[in-house]
Amino acid sequence: MKQLRVLVLLHPDLLPPESSKGYSEQEINVWKTEYDVVSTLRAAGHEVRPLGVHDELRPIRDAIDAFKPDVVFTLLEQFHGEAIYDQNVVSYLELLRVPYTGCNPRGLMLARGKDLSKTLVHYHRIPVPAFAVFPKRRKVKRPARLALPLIVKSVNEDASYGISQASVVDTDDKLIERVNFIHERIGTAAIAEQYIEGREIYVGILGNERLLVLPVWELQFQNMAEGDWHIATEKVKHDPDYQERRGIRHGPAKDLAPELTARIQRMAKRIYRTLELDGYARIDFRLAADGTPYFLEANPNPEIAESQEFATAARHVGIGYPDLLQRIVASAIRRGGPSAAAG
Ligand SMILES: Nc1ncnc2c1ncn2[C@@H]1O[C@H](COP(=O)(O)OP(=O)(O)O)[C@@H](O)[C@H]1O
Ligand SMILES: [Mg+2]
Numbered sequence: 001m002k003q004l005r006v007l008v009l010l011h012p013d014l015l016p017p018e019s020s021k022g023y024s025e026q027e028i029n030v031w032k033t034e035y036d037v038v039s040t041l042r043a044a045g046h047e048v049r050p051l052g053v054h055d056e057l058r059p060i061r062d063a064i065d066a067f068k069p070d071v072v073f074t075l076l077e078q079f080h081g082e083a084i085y086d087q088n089v090v091s092y093l094e095l096l097r098v099p100y101t102g103c104n105p106r107g108l109m110l111a112r113g114k115d116l117s118k119t120l121v122h123y124h125r126i127p128v129p130a131f132a133v134f135p136k137r138r139k140v141k142r143p144a145r146l147a148l149p150l151i152v153k154s155v156n157e158d159a160s161y162g163i164s165q166a167s168v169v170d171t172d173d174k175l176i177e178r179v180n181f182i183h184e185r186i187g188t189a190a191i192a193e194q195y196i197e198g199r200e201i202y203v204g205i206l207g208n209e210r211l212l213v214l215p216v217w218e219l220q221f222q223n224m225a226e227g228d229w230h231i232a233t234e235k236v237k238h239d240p241d242y243q244e245r246r247g248i249r250h251g252p253a254k255d256l257a258p259e260l261t262a263r264i265q266r267m268a269k270r271i272y273r274t275l276e277l278d279g280y281a282r283i284d285f286r287l288a289a290d291g292t293p294y295f296l297e298a299n300p301n302p303e304i305a306e307s308q309e310f311a312t313a314a315r316h317v318g319i320g321y322p323d324l325l326q327r328i329v330a331s332a333i334r335r336g337g338p339s340a341a342a343g
Helices: 025-043 058-067 083-095 105-112 114-123 172-186 234-238 240-245 258-274 309-316 321-335
Strands: 005-010 047-052 071-074 131-134 150-154 190-194 198-207 211-213 217-221 248-252 280-288 293-300
Touching: 005 025, 005 058, 025 047, 025 240, 025 321, 047 058, 058 083, 071 083, 071 321, 083 105, 105 114, 105 293, 114 131, 114 190, 114 258, 114 293, 150 172, 172 190, 198 258, 198 309, 198 321, 211 258, 217 309, 234 240, 240 248, 248 309, 258 280, 258 293, 280 309, 309 321
Parallel strands: 005 047, 005 071
Antiparallel strands: 131 190, 150 190, 198 211, 198 217, 198 280, 217 248, 280 293
């Protein structure tokens, strides 16, 4: 591919240094995605300009006018500290008619709500956990159809924000307590879902119209404390020491029948299309003991540090990290103008 001008949007606190030399693993962990993307695109010969964005659109417009990027690489996960504004920033890029990586605004919106996305996916007969939503300032009463244990989460936060061992509740009192915690501490409505005992399965997908489905991947919990739930809590996702201690590993899902693997990949594709995703995304499932894959959530623009699930699964099928980023950039440029997803 020819040399491109790439404007990378990221959180100002996550501006990566020129080199990671001299930083501890904990420090690197904070900005490893930003570092990996910027340094890898640079090494591939592109002209890369990182731009920290917090709560102003103006700098984006100025950078686009001055730098005239061929493509904007979006690593921004919030605006004004709000995760749900990611779709608005991307909408702004569409209005400026500049190609950008990752998902279109409509897909971001449909995938965001853990209730809305499940409702849409369920219509296509894909198994989803039963759930109920508890808005703020309403009495919390468990519907009779919803059996304990349940897992309580924010309806629209991600990155396991607010998820800990206490998220899984097995009594009505604990349910109320945890819903209140989400309302007060996370500040959003809560969703309580049927807890699916089973394996944690991820499927990465790349593309706009033609899709490339990555191998079925698994997050393994090899050394959890007795009685702990095997779920991706904040610590499981973000704390390297905890990951080490508790044997949190990811890799290809082992011992799945070929038909089951194919079924999960087909489901992931159907979900990607149903939620009008493009760019790249990771679809998450819980695989119950009876072999039923339950859709948990879709993550448009998932984490793409080189060591993380998406990039590792790509490498497993021969797509090295520079190649992966190149494909993400190329598909952004191919998509061009306004997102075609709505059509
Ligand atoms: N219904 C469920 N049954 C079992 N585990 C769940 C369920 N919902 C969520 N989890 C666990 O909690 C983790 C985080 O939930 P998720 O819905 O993916 O939220 P986030 O957007 O914060 O990642 C999942 O990866 C999974 O381990
Ligand atoms: Mg998740």
